[in-house]
């Protein structure tokens with residue numbers, strides 16, 4: 525089989541940058557990407573035969589590990605029944621039922637094909653419901669690549685220091701208002717000026733696209749109160765956190781109820797799915813029930829629905845508290861090992877997600893996230909990969925564990941960290 529570098533050379537002739545999503549190219553960590561041949565449990569194998577302990581987990585979806593038996597079986601069975609019908613299928617109801625059962629703030633959902641579609645459509649609904657145009661988002665939060673959210677976004681845009689992007693008309697982002705994450709006073713200031721024009725606040729209730737940043741106490745409650753006061757909708761973008769921070773949405777963990785929630789990643793078990801949902805009162809405004817149009821040829825795809833149902837049902841059998849405790853221990857051990865080697869490290873953790881920032885500052889927003897030493901992270905990434913550990917190829921991303929990661933994986937990971945000298 526061709527090697528990763530041979531494949532990457534060929535891919536660059538055929539695909540922009542050789543990839544179909546920018547961060548994968550590993551440009552910001554100063555190396556070429558590995559091409560992956562297969563993945564199972566906590567591990568991936570490159571086409572070059574290298575085995576890696578994976579902490580990217582397809583950027584979050586593989587919460588049960590790669591190749592989880594129940595998901596594979598469900599998907600195979602669904603494929604045997606026909607890949608796509610363009611007509612309703614029972615799987616759509618089953619997945620909707622699981623989501624509604626597990627996320628208390630969701631009474632009705634619409635399936636789409638990605639997180640980007642979910643956030644874009646939820647905003648359209650919020651605009652339709654309120655008759656207002658403006659949306660407030662937070663610096664360093666990423667809500668997919670639709671035009672109006674590409675202002676001071678995290679993830680790939682943060683990785684490449686791109687403040688926005690050519691191709692987005694000024695008129696489109698003029699309705700996107702920005703505030704620093706965790707800065708309730710700044711949000712209040714925006715609402716004082718623009719309150720009557722704001723359709724929605726969209727927020728990652730736990731931010732995962734500037735590295736992991738947790739909401740300060742009172743931040744999410746404050747957003748809820750401001751939305752209520754000014755008649756705006758609160759949208760929780762849970763594309764990363766949904767079914768990862770708890771076995772449902774984060775709402776109950778922080779005791780805040782959003783009006784709309786967007787989900788993706790885990791709900792498809794590795795297949796392309798997203799959805800948005802919330803109160804029936806709002807969701808009933810979507811066509812054909814209501815007047816806010818949104819559609820999709822492959823939405824509610826039977827294979828993706830089957831994989832999603834198998835994923836959510838399997839997750840209900842898992843011990844989230846135990847995974848959280850194991851993940852915290854791994855993160856703390858990694859931090860201690862790096863500090864023992866003389867590095868300054870700041871750790872943010874929740875559930876099965878963490879980020880080690882190479883900085884001595886507490887990271888609470890995009891500005892403090894940017895104090896992380898990106899050059900040092902690049903070296904760390906390359907060192908870990910050489911030692912069989914696959915981390916996110918950017919300092920503005922998260923480390924994800926899964927129910928498939930074992931103590932042996934953690935020990936091997938820690939050994940690799942201990943030998944990192946910069």
Ligand code: PLP
Pocket residue numbers: 583638639640641643666667668669679728732733761762763764788789798
């Ligand atoms: N929202 C959040 C919080 C995300 O992290 C992402 C992707 O990482 C998206 C939306 C977009 O999802 P997708 O890449 O499936 O379009």
